[in-house]
Amino acid sequence: MLQLFGACKLDETIYDQATPVNAIKSRSDLEFAMIGVYTHLNATPGFNRDITWALHPYADDLSSIAAFEAGNWGRKALINSGTPFVNSVYVNFFATIRDVHGIIDNINKLDPDADYKAKMIAEAHFIRAFCYFNLVQLYGGVPLVTASVDAGSDFYQPRASVDEVYALIFSDLADAVTNLPTRTTQPAAEFYRATKGAAQGYLAKAYLTYANYLDLHSRSSESAAYYEKARDNAGEVISSGQYQLIADYGALWDVSKEKASYAEVIFGIPHMRDPADLTLSGEGAYYPAHLLPATYPNSTGLPTRAGNGFVRVQPWFFEYYNKGDYQNDYRVEKTFLSVWIDATNKRHVAYPLPFVAADTKEAQAFIVKYVDGAGLSTFGHENDLFLLRLSEVYLIKAEAENELNGPSAVALAAFNAVRARARQANGTPRLTPADVTPVSAGTKEDLRLKIFDERGLEFVAEFNRFFDLIRMRYRNTGKSMYEYQFSTFLPSLTPGLPKVVANAWAGGATEATNIIPYNAKYLLWPIPANQMAVNPKLTQNPGW
Template identity: 30%
Template sequence: MKNIVLGLIIIICFSACDKTLEEVPKDFVSKSNFYNNEEDAQAAIVGVYAGMQSDFFGMNHYLMTELHGDFLFGRGSQAPITIWDQILDQTSIGRCASNWSSLYATINRANAILDNVPGIDDIDADAKEKILAEAHFLRALSYFELVRGWGAVPIKTQESVDLSSIEAPREPESKVYELIIADALTAESGLGEVEGQTGRASKWAAKMLLAHVYLTLENWEAAADKADDVIVNGPYSLVEVEASDDFYKIFAVDTSTEDIMSVHHSETKTSGIPTYIHRGQALPYNYSSSGFFAWLPDTNSFIGDSWDDNDLRKDFNLYTQYQNAEGEWVPLPETVPMLFKKFISNTSGQNVYSVPIYRFTEAYLFYAEAASKANGGPTALALERLNMIKRRAYGYDPNTASPVDYSSGMGAADFENTVLQERGYEFLLERRRWFDLKRTGKVKEAFAAAGKTVIDERLLWPIPEDEINNNPAVNQSDQNPGY
């Protein structure tokens, strides 16, 4: 009887406290007590940027895009990625699954912004428009990575909050690109200037994304127009170069005039890139005690003897000797006689550079390629803008004719190959080469020139097993060939 009475007392007490129990909790964040004001919206968009992780969607994605290039080999556990005449091994398939998850996590965070921020009243109208535009940009950027890596992919434009909302079939690439363009155009119209935060999207970053997408879709005139807009009207300028180390100014965290958008690193925010490309304590490039030197240059490719030693980018990108702990310069061992150099650590073992998403140099090369394609051959301006990048590479004034200029009279095919070669030199280790070869249809040609064979199945990455198992609209028959 005592227990029954005690139970009744407890029930009565809790019934009397209904209003207390219904109070919105203040000690943790949930959807019910978030998205109330501008501070919440700003915190949410920072969370979307955080989804890009340390190096433009994370090191797994960075190494998969880089190690699918024709100019390098992987070492250790990353060696199988660069065996191009075989299907990916299980470890690399797992890396692809991690990349897929990271991209869709970023998309879901962007969708949460787009679903919830429009309903916030306590927010400045301009701030709201900018935050929504940033979400559109980051969603477009994520889908651009997905469609180029995996082909047809599920499209999700609303926040997934539970398992009931994950069903989505693979959509044709054309439909994915429609969403990317729509998002990027919305971003372009809603974003403003950089405002000192080049790690965040601006209208110029949106224009560069559009130029890149249009180039990939062979919409040559639109690509040329967007690139030209950035060149003529953007607040950027080419960094002056007289010696190879001057190129480091391009990747400076706060002072580069070429930085349209990038992932920044500082003494409190580290990146794995120096660890992957350098030996341990390879001064002055890597001050860390660890170093995998897992990405090895292939001198049988376009970065070998055919690369002119007078091109300052060659010495900036590659090295054959380093300083030991005593400060003596020693050659790299015969087994690994050359390493990549572009990204380095500082004396505290941290990183003080930016990993580019888009930089001003690329606008010139976007324009040169697109304008030539649109006109059936290089125009005078297309040739001039290509030459501006080459002149700078040799230490000349980009705006003045030089002895290294490409001459007029090149046909359309030769000009396209020349632009592709300049892009290879300019954007080494910047996540461009593999997708450049894919979109120009030159994967097998470039790999053959480097003495390698690549199978068709490697042109797309595997759909993760988790997606096949958990998404009712995707099954094994939807898997990319060979996996």
């Protein structure tokens, strides 16, 4: 049965009524139904809250000392198959897939003209692929549901293999590439909806991720074909001319210029200040409230006009991007809140930056990408979540080419395009970050780690770090970056938060809630316990 939520920011309009399946009689009804499908993505169990709350602290770059969501959020060691978000995220993606199938059924029943039918089915396929791409990365193989379920259906589907899930993703995205409009031909009323560029960009990302999967599972003889497809599809997005890197990286995060950012943003989750609903189920984003501190004034929609600082930057991570290649990188100051003045005119300075005695010393920096002083409530902010930008497509091309041919001219050109934009700053060019040359690139393994680091800064708090950790290899081994970071690198750091001793920084460089010993089970989330309770054919992931 098709069940739709009633509101979504797609053309800055709030839709109060859902379109039930038996009410779909026309093309207009189909359009409202499609809007309802997108609503799942920015709903509370989706990218409005649960999936981002869950993923950010379980990587290694951000942490949280907040004790909510049954005390489990931000505490990786306490996750289990009964943790609420483990189930809500799973259910929300499958609810989206269910509603996609309802739309496909109605398109076939209404039999509109061939071009419109192909476009709507392609858009449905894009959303289904998007859901399965997230599901397979989080949970591994999951049941493949490819048609509507009714009373005569077999409700108890076993888990498909990872290979089978990716085969469907590739097929769905290929159809979307063929039949979706380009960004510049997309009707204005469909702004924020999927395009050919979004489909091809995600196809490149899915091919790359699957190739990584093959390498990490002793199947490297199969991976080259998928690296080639990733490189080539990324290259076609770049050469299409449909997107461009915004000249000023900082302008991407200016909420007043947000719509203009979609010259670079290929796919994003929209949010809006919704005066009709100031609850958790409204149209707004929570990001400013939880990523900004209470001492940063006029930055959120909270009654105090400042955040609660539930999520903070790991001290080691901010320190890493203040030295070496990234010293004086413009992206650092536009990503991290590290020096600021509070409402009492007191200066705050975060580790490891120099300070004077009168400053308030902060053990952790914060994220400043999401600021909305005009927000209406804790969850009432305008800030979109950019899930795929052109800069990532450049880095996908660089990574795939490097895996095929090492640090070739093609790989370096794609990598350096991202650094060249960073050097432009806000119109006053800088010298850093410098281009990587054939000499400084080193080996294939060296450039792979440089790409990992570049992604680490370029996409902080953009829903990438955890997936990068679990998919990328550490040098030329079967060890993931997740395993390397949590079994080797992070244990080498002094534990605990920084502190000031004798007017200088001392102490540790890690906040403990998500820096725990490596355990392979954390490469996947557990299959939710209540899903296993109702479906006897489901099996649990290793270690859970």
